[in-house]
Amino acid sequence: QKPLGDYCQTSEAEDVIVLAFLHVFNSASRGLPRMDLSNQCEQNSAFPGTGLLHCPRTGEGVKMCQSKGKAVILSLGGAAGAYGFSDDAEAKDFAHTIWNLFLGGSSGTRPLDDAILDGVDLDIEGGSAVGYPAFIAELRSLFAADSRKQYYITAAPQCPFPDAYLGATLQSAWVDMVFVQYYNNYCGTQAYGSFNFNFEQWDNWAKTISVNKNVKVYLGVPASRTAANAxxxxxxxxxxxxxxVRCKYSSFGGVMMWDISQSYGN
Structure with missing residues (x-):
């Protein structure tokens, strides 16, 4: 991968860039999370006594992208990691951790220094479903108290409906966008034209079930043949x-591609 800022200097195609992933919520070292941003962080760059990476170059890249009108958000979860909550109280506490480390709060261990991200994405592919509505509600209360900028909550469910891990959350919590993963599943884009391609279900969710009736649904696709198995x-x-999809479903928001390096290589 190129440095984050390089992509924003050379392309106007992306409106939203998702940094992936913060994959450990509470590590043994000082209770701070851990993240894996591939090669976007300097080697051996963790804050002393923690496993939390310090990534000043990526912080500068975030500000570069934002200066070009792009939103940059942080994805929590991923296919592998140690994440989840035991109860709502833990989820609310973690909302403050994320706020202070990456959003409008303050901390001596901000991985991206003074860069303020535009929101949080939930790519929950394992663990318990407990606590995520409380996490979102607490974050939104923090968002509401900060008039400096607009923040976003997004989610990246698998295309089978309802999603195995986020299904209940998407029925009860506010999200601004969903990046539905139409790959590595029977309902992926390869199934377009058949019964298995189910954008209609997600459009119906957006209009009749979602708390936010203006939520936008994105078609998530692999950016190259090697980006996903199917x-x-x-x-x-x-x-x-x-x-x-654009003609049939008014909730359609656009296309999400996994991932940016694969897209530029294709």
Missing amino acids: GYVSIERLEEIMDS
């Missing part, structure tokens, strides 16, 4: 799917 389609086929 779900990749050619750009011509993707344009066909996009045109159809």
Whole structure:
């Protein structure tokens, strides 16, 4: 991967960039989370006595991207990690941790220094479903008290509906965008034109179930043949799917690609 700022200097295609992942919520070292941003952080850069990486170059990249009008958010979870909550109280406490480390709060261990991210994404693919509505509600209360900028809550569920880990949360908590993963599943973009392709279900969720009736649903696709095990389609086929979905479903917000390095290499 190139440094984050390089992508924003050379492309106007992306509106939102998701940094992935913060994959450990509470590590043994001082109770701070851990993250793995691939090569976006300097080697051996953890704050002393912790496993929390210090990534000043990426912090500068965040500010570069934001100066170009792009939102940069942090994804929590991922396919592998140690995350989740035992109860709502722990979830609320963690909301303050994230606020202080990455958003509008303050801490002596801010991984991105003075860069203030634009929100948080939930890519929950394991563990318990407990606590996520409370986590979102607490974050939103912190957002409301900060008039400096607009913050976002997003989620990245798998395409089977309802999602195995976020299904209950998406029925009871506010989200601004969902980046539905239409890959590595029977309902992926490779199933377009068949019963298995289920954007209609997600559109119905957006209009009748979601707390936020203006939520936008994004079609998440692999950015290259090697980005996922299944779900990749050619750009011509993707344009066909996009045109159809856009015309049929008013909740359609756009396309999410995993990931940016694969996109630029394709």
